[in-house]
Amino acid sequence: MSLNKTITIKDVATKANVSVGTVSRVLNNAKNINPDNIKRVNEAVKDLGYRKCSAAQLLGSKKNHSKIRTGNIGFVFAELTSVWQGHPHLEHYSKAVEKACREHGCHAIIEWADNTKQGELPTCVLEGKVDGVIVMGTNVDYSKYGNLPLVGISKTSAEIQCVVPDDRSAGRTVAEYLWNKGHRRISYMCNSSSNMMFISRFHGYKEFLEQMQSFDPDLVKMYNEHIQFDQPQTSFPDMTLPLKELLDLPESKRPTAIITANDWTAAGLYAAFRQQEVSVAEQISVVGFDNLEALCCSLFPALTSYAIPFKQVAYTAAQKLFAQLENPPDENISSTELIKGKIVERESVRTIKS
Amino acid sequence: MSLNKTITIKDVATKANVSVGTVSRVLNNAKNINPDNIKRVNEAVKDLGYRKCSAAQLLGSKKNHSKIRTGNIGFVFAELTSVWQGHPHLEHYSKAVEKACREHGCHAIIEWADNTKQGELPTCVLEGKVDGVIVMGTNVDYSKYGNLPLVGISKTSAEIQCVVPDDRSAGRTVAEYLWNKGHRRISYMCNSSSNMMFISRFHGYKEFLEQMQSFDPDLVKMYNEHIQFDQPQTSFPDMTLPLKELLDLPESKRPTAIITANDWTAAGLYAAFRQQEVSVAEQISVVGFDNLEALCCSLFPALTSYAIPFKQVAYTAAQKLFAQLENPPDENISSTELIKGKIVERESVRTIKS
DNA sequence: CTGAAAGCGCTTACAG
DNA sequence: CTGAAAGCGCTTACAG
Numbered sequence: 001m002s003l004n005k006t007i008t009i010k011d012v013a014t015k016a017n018v019s020v021g022t023v024s025r026v027l028n029n030a031k032n033i034n035p036d037n038i039k040r041v042n043e044a045v046k047d048l049g050y051r052k053c054s055a056a057q058l059l060g061s062k063k064n065h066s067k068i069r070t071g072n073i074g075f076v077f078a079e080l081t082s083v084w085q086g087h088p089h090l091e092h093y094s095k096a097v098e099k100a101c102r103e104h105g106c107h108a109i110i111e112w113a114d115n116t117k118q119g120e121l122p123t124c125v126l127e128g129k130v131d132g133v134i135v136m137g138t139n140v141d142y143s144k145y146g147n148l149p150l151v152g153i154s155k156t157s158a159e160i161q162c163v164v165p166d167d168r169s170a171g172r173t174v175a176e177y178l179w180n181k182g183h184r185r186i187s188y189m190c191n192s193s194s195n196m197m198f199i200s201r202f203h204g205y206k207e208f209l210e211q212m213q214s215f216d217p218d219l220v221k222m223y224n225e226h227i228q229f230d231q232p233q234t235s236f237p238d239m240t241l242p243l244k245e246l247l248d249l250p251e252s253k254r255p256t257a258i259i260t261a262n263d264w265t266a267a268g269l270y271a272a273f274r275q276q277e278v279s280v281a282e283q284i285s286v287v288g289f290d291n292l293e294a295l296c297c298s299l300f301p302a303l304t305s306y307a308i309p310f311k312q313v314a315y316t317a318a319q320k321l322f323a324q325l326e327n328p329p330d331e332n333i334s335s336t337e338l339i340k341g342k343i344v345e346r347e348s349v350r351t352i353k354s
Numbered sequence: 355m356s357l358n359k360t361i362t363i364k365d366v367a368t369k370a371n372v373s374v375g376t377v378s379r380v381l382n383n384a385k386n387i388n389p390d391n392i393k394r395v396n397e398a399v400k401d402l403g404y405r406k407c408s409a410a411q412l413l414g415s416k417k418n419h420s421k422i423r424t425g426n427i428g429f430v431f432a433e434l435t436s437v438w439q440g441h442p443h444l445e446h447y448s449k450a451v452e453k454a455c456r457e458h459g460c461h462a463i464i465e466w467a468d469n470t471k472q473g474e475l476p477t478c479v480l481e482g483k484v485d486g487v488i489v490m491g492t493n494v495d496y497s498k499y500g501n502l503p504l505v506g507i508s509k510t511s512a513e514i515q516c517v518v519p520d521d522r523s524a525g526r527t528v529a530e531y532l533w534n535k536g537h538r539r540i541s542y543m544c545n546s547s548s549n550m551m552f553i554s555r556f557h558g559y560k561e562f563l564e565q566m567q568s569f570d571p572d573l574v575k576m577y578n579e580h581i582q583f584d585q586p587q588t589s590f591p592d593m594t595l596p597l598k599e600l601l602d603l604p605e606s607k608r609p610t611a612i613i614t615a616n617d618w619t620a621a622g623l624y625a626a627f628r629q630q631e632v633s634v635a636e637q638i639s640v641v642g643f644d645n646l647e648a649l650c651c652s653l654f655p656a657l658t659s660y661a662i663p664f665k666q667v668a669y670t671a672a673q674k675l676f677a678q679l680e681n682p683p684d685e686n687i688s689s690t691e692l693i694k695g696k697i698v699e700r701e702s703v704r705t706i707k708s
Numbered sequence: 709c710t711g712a713a714a715g716c717g718c719t720t721a722c723a724g
Numbered sequence: 725c726t727g728a729a730a731g732c733g734c735t736t737a738c739a740g
Contacts, residue, residue: 008717019727024719032725051480056717058409059732071481082456085449095439102468107478109461124461127425128406146403362733373711378735386709410733413716
């Protein structure tokens with residue numbers, strides 16, 4: 001008999017012999033309702049198998065300032081195509097966003113750069129599928145997004161809310177860590193001098209060593225390898241040359257520790273070490289960044305690395321986005337939040353006794 | 355100036371100097387519209403930064419019985435909460451679905467069981483966010499979904515389209531593989547006799563051995579450990595007892611190879627072996643199912659395993675769902691497609707020369 | 709080809 | 725404590 005007709009709040013009201021207003025109030029747990037009505041409404045809901053239509057609910061509550069329309073937020077990898085999907089730190093990002101969404105009764109739409117035309121907005125935005133976005137990318141033009149609620153997680157900007165890893169502090173922390181282990185000649189190596197994160201880490205490192213009056217430009221090896229962002233790296237960078245330059249330094253200047261801009265570079269360095277028959281930790285200590293578990297542990301000796309707080313960054317970003325969506329506009333001032341991580345100690349650093 | 359007021363279709367209409375109806379028609383690419391109006395509407399949309407409210411759109415189109423076109427498909431883990439997120443084979447599923455979506459210019463909404471009330475539909479369905487769903491779960495009641503386009507990927511049903519791994523063939527293939535390596539007494543071990551996949555694998559195994567007139571019930575060790583689906587397993591099953599029963603068999607009946615219902619069980623078996631000082635491969639060969647790369651390779655000797663074709667299953671399922679959405683209804687007959695995987699050889703199987 | 713208008717299912721002042 | 729009613733932003737017959 002069921003004509004498959006949708007059961008609405010009206011049907012419930014009729015059956016419970018109250019007005020739709022009352023049903024709505026019961027459904028939303030309002031205060032001060034006749035217990036008798038509550039009971040009858042709940043019974044009617046059950047009998048009828050009523051389920052609310054959230055589209056209508058959203059619409060109805062539009063009168064207040066909530067900007068939630070779709071109940072979806074977008075997580076966009078603005079510069080990376082989906083060939084990167086599955087890379088550990090990126091997974092951390094998207095999982096943290098999905099978690100926050102679950103907690104807010106929303107859904108996440110993950111979008112890679114695959115279908116985005118040069119200079120265009122991601123399609124989930126163009127198609128109006130999301131109420132706001134979290135954008136990852138170091139070169140994003142945020143202004144493009146107009147007044148869409150937005151949080152950036154890798155490029156900072158004074159215009160919008162950002163949550164980014166504190167790379168400068170990370171660089172500083174690692175340098176200080178090595179210093180405290182007795183190292184005095186600490187090198188920094190980097191294979192992409194145009195990478196903002198790598199630069200920030202370098203600045204933190206430099207800052208600390210300058211403070212200790214131990215910064216030595218000869219120990220900095222930054223060169224610029226062209227990194228393809230539309231293709232994940234499949235091989236470690238070749239660090240033979242920069243390593244050789246360091247080893248060719250006079251004994252008294254040669255570093256006792258090397259900080260690499262990330263774990264991948266460290267892995268490349270390990271290979272160069274093997275070639276030069278230098279043993280890690282014993283002869284030269286190494287610390288990386290990212291703390292890619294599988295990579296760090298597969299190296300021998302296992303690589304000590306600074307864990308960039310990917311999850312926290314994305315989770316915090318999502319919280320801020322929801323705040324933008326749920327709070328009155330004037331409560332949302334643009335701001336940049338820097339999130340610190342921590343060093344995960346493994347076996348690649350030796351303590352130097354003085 | 356802008357009081358941050360939401361820009362609606364009405365604003366666009368005013369600016370473009372047409373009615374809201376016309377704006378709506380332009381936005382939905384209706385036929386027969388004055389090109390001039392199209393142009394003005396599009397300009398107004400752009401100038402105003404208008405974005406449609408999909409909640410309102412859904413509500414508005416409620417009147418007809420046509421299918422809602424959100425451009426999203428749902429991938430629902432009907433019985434698993436998000437604590438399972440990140441497990442390798444599940445990731446394969448969702449990634450393959452996302453890939454198919456990208457190819458169709460759509461988006462995927464992944465939903466875990468966290469927010470689903472007992473017996474209810476997933477919220478992405480309740481909220482009308484998706485045009486169809488792919489459902490994973492061995493106990494799903496598909497009828498609940500009404501006439502929503504649907505593909506099942508773990509429980510088969512005559513009513514709907516399904517794409518599932520061919521577990522029976524997998525069991526058969528592994529038994530045959532061992533047979534061809536010279537094994538004649540092949541055991542099957544399983545720690546959850548209520549798991550449909552495990553049963554199917556068993557049936558395939560049994561079928562082959564019966565055909566070879568070598569099926570021996572004493573070599574089958576199936577017991578039923580209660581498996582919590584709301585919590586991923588954190589420890590391997592304890593296989594000490596069933597192994598002991600096998601080892602206590604008279605020499606002439608003792609198996610030379612054991613098939614375990616999955617890789618986790620194999621890992622538990624390895625532990626039991628160590629305790630009993632039996633060496634894998636050398637004394638007893640082992641083959642698992644799932645081919646969990648990290649697990650198989652971390653065992654010693656590395657575990658040979660049947661790779662369940664997770665990716666293909668999910669990808670094929672997504673294709674079928676899109677076919678349902680894009681083709682006339684009568685072209686979509688319910689059917690079940692079984693997908694075969696293959697054995698990935700490592701070091702846990704010895705060849706027996708006769 | 710287009711406008712005016714009804715209606716989708718809810719929420720929420722407002723007036724008792 | 726509750727009902728009547730306006731309104732959320734769209735879609736879609738309907739009548740030109």
